[in-house]
Amino acid sequence: MAEIDPDRPHPARIYDYLLGGACNFEPDRAFAEQFLRVMPSAADAARLNRAFLRRAVRYCVDNGVTQFLDLGSGIPTVGNVHETAPEARVLYVDNDPIAIAHSEIELAGVTNARAVLGDLREPDAVLAAAAEVLDFDRPIGLLMLAVLHFVAEPEEPLRRYTEAVVPGSFVAITHGTADEAPDKREDVLRLYASSGSPAHPRTRAGVGALVAGLEVVDPGVVWTSQWRPDTPAAADPAAALTYAVVARKP
Template sequence: MAEIDPERPHPARIYDYLLGGACNFEPDRAFAEQFLRVMPGAADAARLNRAFLRRAVRTCVEGGITQFLDLGSGIPTVGNVHETAPGARVLHVDNDPIAIAHSEIELADTPNATAVLGDLRDPDAVLTAAAQVLDLTQPVGLLMLAVLHFVEAPEEPLRRYFDALAPGSHVAITHGTADEEPEKREDVLRLYAGSGSPATPRTRTQVAALVESLTPLPPGVVWTPLWRPDEPVTTNPAHSLTYAIVARKP
C-alpha cells in the first residue's frame, strides 16, 4: 500500500473538506481555503457534483445496471454509490490510502461493496481487481467523477476501460473546466501544480471527445446541475465549474 503523506494535500481529502467532512489534514484544508479564495463557488460545486452522482447512479439502475466501478471514489460521505443503489455490487478505487482506509470502515457492514487502492491510470491493474468483485461480462456502471481533470492524458486508459465494458454499460463523468472563468485558469493551475496534483481543465468539446466511442444519454454534456435535475435549477449552472455526462456503450 502506498504511504500516507499528511504533509501533501490530496484531491480526495480536499474534496472531503469542501463537502464538510472530517477526513482531511491541515495541508488539505489550507489548499481548499486557497482554492476558495480563487474560486469562491468551489464548495457549492463539490455538493453539486455529489448530487449528480446520485442522479447518475439512479439512471444506471433504471437502465438495468446492478454493479458499479467507481474510479477516484474518494472518501465515503452520505449519498455514496452503495447507498444510492443498495444491493448493487460496488468496487471503489482510489489512489489515496486515507480514502481507502475510511472506505473499508464505512463499508464494513456492506458486503456487496469493496474498496481497493489503485490508480485509474493503470487500467490493467484496476480491471484485474474489478474482475474479482464484478462480473465484467455483464453491464457495469463506470463512474469517474471529478477525477479525470487530474489525468494529463486520459484517452488511452479510457479506451482500455471502454473496451473491457460489456454492451449496455453506462459511463458517468464530471470534469472540471475553465470555460466559465478563463481569467482564473492560470491561478487554479498554479495552485494544483504546487500541491503535487496538477490539473488539466477541459472544454465542453474536449469532455465530449472523451466518450466519443459511446452513445451519450440526453442531455449530453452539460453543466453538472443541468444533467436531469431533480428540481428546477435557479442559480447559474456554470458556477458548478464542471461538465457532466452519462453515456452508454452500444
C-alpha cells in the same frame, strides 16, 4: 504506485472537506480554503457533483445496471454509490491510501461494496482487482467523477475500461473546466501544481471527446447541475465549475 504523503493535500481529502466531511487533514483544509478564495463556488460545486452522482447512479440502475466501478472514488461518505443503489455491487478505487483506509472503516458491515487502492491510469491492475468483485459479463456503471481533470492523458485508460465492459454499460463523467472563468485559469493551475496534483481543465468539446464512440445520453455534455436535475437548475449553472456527461456503450 507512489505513496501519498499525508503532509501534502490530496484531491480525495480536499473534496471530502468541501463536502463538509471529517476525513481530511490540515494541508487539505488549507488548500481548500485557498481554492475557495480563488473560486468561491467550489464548495457548492462539490455538492452539485455529489448530487449528480446520485442522479447518474439512479439512471444507470433504471437502465439495468446492478454493479458499479467507481474510479477515483475518494471517501464514500453519505450519499455515495452503495447508499444510492443499496442492492448493487460496488468497487471503489482510489490512489490515496488514507482515503482507502477511511473507506474501509465507512464500509465495515457493507457486504456488497469494497474499496481498493489503485490508480485509474493503470487499467490492467484496476481491472484485475475489479474482476474479483464485479461480473464483467453483465453491464457495469463506470464512474469517473471529478477525477479526470487530474489525468494529463486519460484517453488510453478510458479506452481500456470501455473495451472491458459489455454493451449496455454506462460511463458517467464530471470534469473541471475553465470555460466559466478563463481569467482564473492560471491561478487555479498554479494552485494545483503547488499541491503535487496538477490539474488539466478541459472545454465542453474536450469533455465530449472523452466519450467518443459511445451513445451520449440526453442532455449531452452540460453543466453538472443541468444533467437531469431533480429540482430547477441553479440560476448560474456555471457555478458548478464542472461539466457532466453520461454515455452508453452500444
